[in-house]
Amino acid sequence: MTFRREAAAALSALVLVLALGGCADEARVAQGKATGPVSQVFVRLLADADTAMTQGQLADAGRILDEARSLAPENPDLWVAIARLRLRGGEHLTALEAVDRALALGPDHAPALLLRAMMVRDAHGSNDALVWFETARKADPDNPDILAEYAATLGDSGQASAMLEMVRALGKAAPDDPRVPFLQAVLAARGGEFTIARSLLVRSQMAERGVPAAMLLDAVISLQEGNADSAAQTLEGLALRQPANVRVRELLAHALLAARRDNELVQRFGNEAALPEASPYLAMLLARAHERLGDRSAAAPLLARAYGRMREAPAVLVPREGLPGPTADARAALRAGNVSGARGQTAALRARLPASADVASLAGDALLGAGDPRAALAAYSRAAEVRRPWPLTRKTAWALTRSGNAEAAELLLIRHVTGETQTATALTLLARKQAGRGDWQRTAMLLDHALGLGAGHDPALLGLRLKAAQALGNTEEARRFALLLAEVQPRRLAAQ
Structure with a gap:
């Protein structure tokens, strides 16, 4: 049961990790079909800018795109490239403006539709993004990037059959694309077919190339195969690359215990x-x-x-090696009780980078740590225009509650659970609110979904599910959950 929880959480996140983390060159938003006559010089400039971005030379990419803009200022490909550059540079809000400009110039421009779909997914969840992906696919039915991201989003929405259909379409459009066997491997692993998943993952060669999502899948399969040492080695490398990734760190801890x-x-x-x-x-x-x-x-x-009650209030996170400097500095200041210092640092950073969603979120953290939930909400709202991951949603909901708006906090939780169906913690928090008002039917439904994601190790969750069964008069379910609760309830430990 211990493994099932963490493996299920890891598998539920794999597809989205692929989409957000990038799949080397494959995840790049490709140049669209020509919307009008363009010069070869313009095409070459866009290609040069793309190369510069890939190499991390953002200033050079900006200079090249300025030159391209002088040649074709109303070309949608130009504005998609500008949006990508701004995203790379952390200018998330102005990136949104650039992709909207591209769509204004070319409403059926497939790369712009794809990038907008990915932004909607980040900010509003997978379900809201599906219509954008479908529109992008209609604009360019055989575009491998559109098909791969669409498949990823369907999988993240819990639509396995539709995801498989889209992966098959990707296989027809691009038979040699490594994302085809990788996405098939994810589906196989989610279905418990780990031998097949291993074969497909090896065929993709994406783990060997260091793609984070593939490395995570490799570790999950290794754990299922009983090779915990191999899983720990893979996760150790991934944790070094992603020091703030809590899921990876917890899976590494599990692998060490299993080994x-x-x-x-x-x-x-x-x-x-x-x-x-x-x-x-x-x-x-x-x-x-x-x-x-x-x-x-x-x-x-x-x-x-x-096995105690889930903590709902936010906690100040510790600085970790490998974190961006401003994040580490703000955490250190808050942990030291230097609230004014943290606020000053983030305010200065925000003045310098006003279009960064990451900076807005960090500023919200500093304001929340300073005891100013209303100001924190304004900063979180700015960050959520670009992306709203579960940690941001959870902090926003807490700040809303602290500001006296518990109803808005609950609506936000409902929206998150609707758009991102794979977050067991969100489901559990919402279930507790439903139980508080005596809505045991919804409580049971939410908790059953959380249990399906592998949250069955939590006695508090099982205890609440037992109460729901009893309140609904379901004797058989009450007996079953009482037995499950007895299995995971910790025995008394006498201090030596």
Whole structure:
């Protein structure tokens, strides 16, 4: 049951990780079909700008695009390229303006529709983005990037059959595209066919090329195959590349426990598990390691945390190696109690980078840490124009509640659960609110979905589901959940 939770969470995120993290050159938004006569010089300039962006030479790319703009200022391809450059440079809000300009110039311009679809997915969720992907596909039915991203979004919406159909369309349009076997591998893994998933993943060669989503899938398959050491090695490299990725870090901790590398697990994650930000799941993993090492006194408080009530208030995160400097500095200032310093740092950064959603979100964190939820909401709202991941939604909902608008907080949770169906924590929080008003039918429905995502290790969740079954008069369900609760309820640990 411990593995099922983390593996299910990892698999539910795999497709979107591919789409957001990029698939090397394959995930690039391709140049569209010509919308009018353009010179070869203009085409070459766009290609040169694309190369410069790929190499991280953003200033050179900007200079090249300025030159291209002087030749064809109303070409949609130009504005898609400008939008991509702005995204690379962290100017998220002006990137949105650029892609909207491209669509104004070419309403059926496929690359602009694709980029807009991806932005809608980031800001409003997979379900809202589907209509944009469908429109992009109608504009260019055989575009591999459109088909791959559409398939990814369908999978993230829980539409496995539709995803498979889109992957097949991608296979017909681009038989040699490595995303075809990779997306098939994701579908196979989600269906529990891990041997098939391994074969397809190897065929894609994407894990060998270091694509993060493929590395994550490789680790999940290795765990299922009983090769926890291999999974830990893969996840170690991925965690170094993505130090803020909580899911990767927790899966690494699980792999270490599965490999019986208990001392290494305690040494690596012991201090982290004691932090307020640590998840109940990480606390449980550390508790199990301490138990196997014979240190029941160290395991007891961790188990108490793991099986206690879910924390709803935000916690100040610790600075981590590899984080962007401004993020690390703001976290350090807040943890040191230097609230004014954190606010000053983020305000200066926001003045310098007003179009960055990341900076807006960071400024909201500093304002929330300073006890100003209303100002934090304004910053979070700005960030959410571009993307609204679950952590941002959760902080916004908490700030709304603290500002006296609990109804808006609940509506935001409902919207998130509707658009992003794979977030077990969001489902559980919303279920608790439904239970609070006595709506046990909706409570049961939400919790059943969370359990399907692998959240069955949580006694608080199972206890609430038991209450829902009892309130609904379902004796058989009540008996089943009582048995499940008895299985995961921690035994009493006497401190030595």
